[in-house]
Amino acid sequence: MPDPLPAVLDRIDAAQPQALDRLMELLRIPSISTDPAHADDCETAADWLVAELTDLGFEASRRATAGRPMVVGHGGEGGRHVLFYGHYDVQPVDPLALWNRDPFDPAIEQTARGPVIRARGASDDKGQLMTFLEACRAWKAETGALPCRITVLLEGEEESGSPSLVPFLRENADELRAEFALICDTALFDSRVPAIVTSLRGLLGEEIVITGPERDLHSGGYGGVAMNPARVLTRILGRLHDETGRVQVPGFYDGVGEVSAETLAEWKGLGFSAERFLGSVGLSHPAGEAGRHPLEMLWSRPTAEINGVNAGYTGEGMKTVLPAEARAKVSFRLVGGQDPLRLRAAFRDWVIAQIPPDCRVRFVDHGASPASRMKTDHPIFGAAREALSEEWNERAAFVGGGGSIPIAGYFQTALGMDSLLTGWARADDQIHSPNEKYDLASFHKGTRSWARILSRLA
Amino acid sequence: MPDPLPAVLDRIDAAQPQALDRLMELLRIPSISTDPAHADDCETAADWLVAELTDLGFEASRRATAGRPMVVGHGGEGGRHVLFYGHYDVQPVDPLALWNRDPFDPAIEQTARGPVIRARGASDDKGQLMTFLEACRAWKAETGALPCRITVLLEGEEESGSPSLVPFLRENADELRAEFALICDTALFDSRVPAIVTSLRGLLGEEIVITGPERDLHSGGYGGVAMNPARVLTRILGRLHDETGRVQVPGFYDGVGEVSAETLAEWKGLGFSAERFLGSVGLSHPAGEAGRHPLEMLWSRPTAEINGVNAGYTGEGMKTVLPAEARAKVSFRLVGGQDPLRLRAAFRDWVIAQIPPDCRVRFVDHGASPASRMKTDHPIFGAAREALSEEWNERAAFVGGGGSIPIAGYFQTALGMDSLLTGWARADDQIHSPNEKYDLASFHKGTRSWARILSRLA
16 A cells, blocks of 8 residues: 555645634634633533544544543554544633634634634644644545544643543543553744654642731721731732742742753754744843743743732722732742642742731632653654654754643653643744634644654554 | 700701701712713712702802812801812722622611611711701701801812812812811711811822733743733832831832820820721731831821732633733822822832833822821811810810821812811721711711801801
8 A cells, every 4th residue: 555645645735725614613612611601612612523523433422520521532443552632622811802803703814924813722722633633534534544543632621720631531541541642732943843842841820819907998097007918919929039030939949950961952052032032022031040041941940920910909090998808820830850739838838927917818729730751762752753854844853841731741640651742833823812823834734744643653 | 146056956856867868869879980980970969969059058050170070059148158078979889799788779777886877978978078068958947047158169089089179279269268178078086086187198199000021921931031010010019118017119208207295195195996996807916117106107107008909810710821911009198298299209210110121111190199287276176176075075186187188288279278177987987998888876966066066157
């Protein structure tokens, strides 16, 4: 039998309009997992994907969890057995006023850098997961079968910390375990070089709620005598970093370690431009720890970021109130051997020690996952590197990941399975922001990339 | 002619139900001045008061300004010529969920401390201003005329910084100037002793808006490299006070001065209980400058308070975002000779000096008024002190005011007119908070108090 790959790639090229129609359908479903009001939409998205997988010959089903459902499909025979992972849930859309269109009414827009698909989830992660399904579709249409044994697992809670994933993996370990996991939720390096992610930062999410007086107080009647929770909160948050950008929580850097000189040299050789990277979002000065290369900051250094703060009166005009409560959402990106649960305890102790008389603090747990390091000596890494280098005409890079895709860690701990992460997003995709987009070129070449990788797994 | 006062007081007692009905009508009008959505309601409240004054024999009219209208009435002859000031606008009602009823559907509630009128504005300032009008009504009904020459000025922008008041006073100076102003917007001392306010803190309101990246960023993709405006804002706010509670803005204490040992002794003799004062709102530790008596902190020391903070994602769950913008509303209570405009400049300079590369700051002006000190040697102070001591069976106190009623200062600068401030609110009235109330006893004895004061001005 001749190599079917060239014909599969031709078929992908020819069927782009139909592939795009299918993606648009999926993007119209507002499957925001973090907002309970969108629970039904998540079920709709899951059902849509079950139908899609069934159409591709998978034995597919929607599987209930304590939260949003999983979609599982099994198909193909022979070759390597891989598990493909993507997520169908998306980030909230606020501030809605900053979108140039309804985030759930996707459209193709022409931009200076080529056509893009504009919609919430276009890049993170609906567009990406569909590149894999479209590659399967082309392969099936051309050869009558999937190229190898494939299990598909599509999650609906990735944007809200994946609370149901580990229980689901453990309960269905025998069904889901494969030789390797393929995870499609990452980006091209510098928006041009295909990249395989070899490490990922972990994530610890915490919400601080400080309360003081039993009700909001008039600042004329109480100001200067009553303790103001907003003063306490901002004082604590203002001490999170020192003057050089280092995080001040005791023990924060335990287990961090330094990357090897070799890896650092490889990263520095990638031609990364901090000016361009920051310039694309209107900035120019790296703000992390002094003396670190920006890629080092992103890929191998931990962070603390204030994601949200809310206290008192924030509407029109002024209200001279001492708020009864002040809240902040804080998240930490973790690296190396940082232990998220120990760090949570250290952070809480550090906050509690700064709470003055008359204030109380409570915490809301928003998830904790350790950093991951990939098994790059597995032959699948070499195979994928070759496949991607062919498709993109650039040698595929082994990169670090600044984001936290804890999935790879979960697959390792729950199923003893290693992962390969790649994807076709770009730095300007505005994921988690208004006006998210996915380049048509990413969608098209991403689909071709998966076809090339699959041909090597057959 | 015999002294009409006893008959006027009897009439006030007998007509309480009707007086209360009138107040309820006014409380049903949601005249929130700071929210443009309620502009029409402010006009409705003004019209209601014009009708009320007209009914009392005043020549009254609604007077347009650049913002909410003024109500002006002229009535009576002979005796001293006084200007009575009150305001018909009210504070916003959020958080609405904490109210035990619709804030604009007033009702009488029985409480452990007696019956109260529950509604936004019941105490601040609709209930208070109506005590004066009801005293006029009883006087007119009993004697056929007002007891002296009275000009009434009712404002609709007190809760939003009175932007139109000074221009209006200047434009209508000849019409509005009287011998003395009577301002009814203050409280009983310790909820029991009638009080005449002899000093008031000034108020400077500022909003800080810090912007950084041109859009919200994903903390995985940018965290650790991109500057986070919420980090910048909280760092600045966290430095507003030092460890002893002193405000750190350079020059902040210029012009503050110390009260005399004699005044301090008088204040300490008032039997003020910090435990009871703070305990009533669930607190126990004075939080102001170390080493100051709580009444000193409230009446003669300046403050800086954070009234509102808002940045990033504050909804359900977590969003790992670096916000593009962070905002805070900050207000300062001023005393003695502190110059609000100089202080505004110093505050802005202090903030600007802390803005790192890649962030910008802008400010929104929310008003600036200096502290006031009253002319207590004017005979009207002695007369009012006698009248109040009779009504309440407690020697009326000369007290400081922690709040900022800049009106007295405006009357002085725009009309060269001194003011006497008194009122019947109580510390637990929850003005500016959910569940605002006004004691029926305040409404009733307040009306009687004005009748007694007016009899001395006749």
